[in-house]
Amino acid sequence: MTRTGALTRYHLELLLRSHAWLPPFLAYALLLVVGVPVGDPLLGGLGYGAGVLLPVSAWYVRGALNAEPPASRACLVAAAGPVRVQLGALLAALTVSLVLAAGQVAAVWWAGGAVAGPGAPRQPSAGAAVLAGLVASVACALLGVLAGALADRPVLGRPQYGIPTALTLAVLLLVVPVSPANTAVRELVSAARTGRIAVPWASLLAAAVLLAAVGAGTAALAGRRPE
Template identity: 30%
Template sequence: MMALVAMRVAGFVRGGRALAPLIAVLVELGVIYGGGPSPAAVAYGYSAAALFPVLAWLTKLLLDTEPDVQRRLARLSVGPAREAVAGVLAATLLSLVVCVAAMAAPWLFHGIDTSTDLGTGIALGVLAHLLAVPPAVAVGALASRAVTGSVRMGLTVLVVAAVLVVVLGLSGSFAPWLVPPVMATARELNDPGVPPAGTLALLTAWAAAWCAVAFLGYGWLRRGRS
């Protein structure tokens, strides 16, 4: 299965489709850090939330790069479950690389305020990104051509999900649990002081539960579609 993950990552990176989301990441980093240094936790909280739609888009692009017939050949070679997992793993790996780059980039142009508690800020930032990556990959997978079958439907799923994550994630939302806690995490990190451990555990459990449902849905939808 790892050979399939490697093939998909290589196919995506070499195919040149990675360029567009990469530019989007650079623009976002420019917007977030352009206004001068901010505390690590605050900056990384916003960075994770801003990366969410880009990582979902990246996942869809990666999964859609492989021609349908090649995906079917892969499915025959490793079985349907492993084929689906290999795509999710490839997208997760690339998303983590993007997150590491996005967290390292502000250090190059002094975007992080070093006068605050750096260790805690960075740890919270890592958590925020880790809570954003799996739901983003799940949204991208649900928007992929193998599930939606058409470009229009795929883009609709991607855009609607990205908008809902923001709209339903606003404070005072009537159904915040319908979307992953990307905005909620950013808000917690924006507040001064370290969020209590109970809050962080709740956010983690919320993200895990949301991802479990989303990935189960992906598996179920992929069952009949090769």
């Protein structure tokens, strides 16, 4: 665990120094500014922000995996092993995505108006809305990292297709009705209309289990391929 933590910090530094963090951040900020006008219902804005975070998180995985030059990565793999290197990159992308999730919830809370829409039969508390929005955003961040990890498999030898593949998988995870991300976002949008908030704990748990399984699987497969 100590070595994995050190590799995570190393990949975070690489991500920041390479400026690979900047394009997804700017895209996310722009989409939030366009999609969440000041004064809009808080729950609707939180649902939108959580949904957009999913492809952005997948993008960060691609940035973390590709931030290191091939020769340097080969040396790192030889020293620490491909499994730990892969997990370190995934955890680095997840860390950045979770920071974005917290920042997004805070920004939407600051800019939002009433908690629910004007037609809602009741207005829930802002605290309950923020908790539901944060849980949904974390679930979407987890699934975004999952999409980025999955995109590492079909595009071996074709790094130029990594980001489009990751974004496509992320959008699918967002729109497929059985996806935990789709469920979490739908619950927030529904709460904006009804005023009844259900914190999407089940979606968060499902996303965590899926990411743990897929992350471990892709890391194990990384150990079987030549770097």
